[in-house]
Amino acid sequence: MTRDFVWGVLGAAKIGEKVVPALQAGAGMRVGAIASRDEGRARADAERYGVAKAYGAYEALLADPEIDGVYNPLPNDLHVSWSIRAMEAGKHVLCEKPIALTAAEAERLREAQVRTGRLVVEAFMVRHHPQWIEARERVRSGALGELRAIQTAFSFYNDDPTNIRNRPENGGGGLYDIGCYAINTARFLFEAEPERVIGLFDMDPQMGVDRLTSGLMLFSGGRQASFVCSTQLVPTQRVTILGTQARLVVEVPFNAPPDRDLRIVEDPGTDLFGEAAQATVLPATDQYARQAEAFVARVAAGGGADTGPIEDAIANMRVIDALFRSRESGALERVG
Template sequence: MGQWASESGGGVRCGKLLQSSLALRAMVHIGGAGYGDDAVSRSRDRGDEGGEMDRVRWGVLSTAKIGTAKVLPAMRRGRRGELAAIASRDEKTARAAAAQLGIPKAYGSYEALLADPAIDAIYNPLPNHLHVPWTIKALEAGKHVLCEKPIGLSAAQAQELVAAAARHPHLKVMEAFMYRHHPQWQRAKEIVASGGIGELKTINSFFSYYNDDPHNIRNMAEIGGGGLMDIGCYNISLSRFIFDAEPTRVVGIIERDPRFNTDRLASALLDFGRGTATFTCSTQLSAHQRANVYGTEGRVEVEIPVNAPPDRPCRIWHQRGNDIEEIAFETVDQYTIQGDLFAAAILDDTPVPTPLADAVANMTVLEAIVESATSGAWVGIA
């Protein structure tokens, strides 16, 4: 916060902590579904008429740490879904996770979970190379699917999933970019779209952590490890989200770890025609994340753009001229919001917040950055 005050000749104006209801109402709708008034009112109406609120029964493929530590506890607190079953390749592991999370059913195989007729939707946090194959299997079993990012290992593989989803038009599929559903990003997008920073010109973002464990899947190139696949996809996604457009060309630089052949440091420039986005991501730097959005008359800074904490308020800063406003959001869990939005799309038969076409587009940009880093030249995006 100090750099904002020192760089500006004006004062800093701190906004009041937004109450949950106000923060959620301020969220704009994406793709026809939102967590604000409409989605909540539909839930309440259905609950009043039916005695109990309709709920999606979730089945979870794998006991991956991202699920058991973060996503599943958050989804348990959701209003439109319940955790009904979890599966692992080892039944003892599945039973232990089920006991820890209060999930009634545990399966010793993914196939057994998919065969359960009581399961409505699947959450897929499997390793990257298994995202598309098991999401397609879930669709073929008649289940809706919320799949972790990145959706696949390539744009072509993501397109395979689009084709599979088209064969099951009654089922919902979405890539789990949870950050988009947090009120801080909905507000940031609203500020930019309403001209709150003048004309949008450039975005800069940074995301890093340190992990050189040879046994960690993030360091296994053959199954989709590396910085771009794990965290750079967020930098790409948030840039496209705020510009509300696709870049026309990109250029990238990658430093690879000689032990793992993964990209441990990647930087890229995305040309959107009317502006640019730059980012750096790394799996072997001190942990940090930040995003800044700049316009001709102001800027927006997002303090914790991706891993918004579920146990304390988040802040963004909006500078217009010499005035700076701090906007704080009351504590919410973006994973809970994401789960409820996806469940609402199922129960109310509305479009998912983020269509699969977005997943294909994000992967197309990521692949172009890798191609550019290899060739040393700009790579155009059709």
């Protein structure tokens, strides 16, 4: 019997409240160490989650021979540098989104993966939730007719200037933080890359980050995906998938709770009140645990030889790059 895959966690980020228990709960894995530049925080988190080791430096965790893989939830501007250092230390890396601040930065991760033979994956946990797998199967089956458009709304309210999401020097702003989900899931459903995009940005005048961003992505054949994301609006999230014969609504598309069933609703549009709509219930699932299990399976199947995940991450960053270019040009920008 092979031993468990042992995770190390870089930093004491708030998202660890969701991810660390999932890493502990995933089959065939456990968390062996947590590191923080504040050793007291590392010790507190290690005690909280029942983790044996706490380090007061990221370097110490990377030097630990017991650690097989690293979960990297550090601020966005530190994703690339510390993911590369982890791979160079012989660790596989699951890195929070966005995996980089530009596609060129993400390509450095591909180079490091090829050089070190260690896997690096962007942590879009939503792709592992049964509701998104079911949604894509319905698109593929033709149940919605021809998929023509996707509409996404995702927002929360946070105007704290000290929060990492509101600091431009750390890669803050709505597009990086949550708009990336709309891009990723549209690409997941269309199973294609957008050709041209345009973005509209409202920048916070004090903090200098985008607080309200809308984007339009044009795919081949006239297909479209649009989104609005905001860090200063009432909290909401919803995805509507529009085909020629029916629409599918993903009601809680991104922050799916691990302890509640979810619904996706298919509606043939025979009336404006949804009388013919049919809901499908998806059982409660920890999408973070599923993501971790899929990661470990990829490692077991070939690790750094599997370049698919990093290529997908680079493709997502190319769309973000083009949207930022459109902010400056005010025009449609080609992706790539």
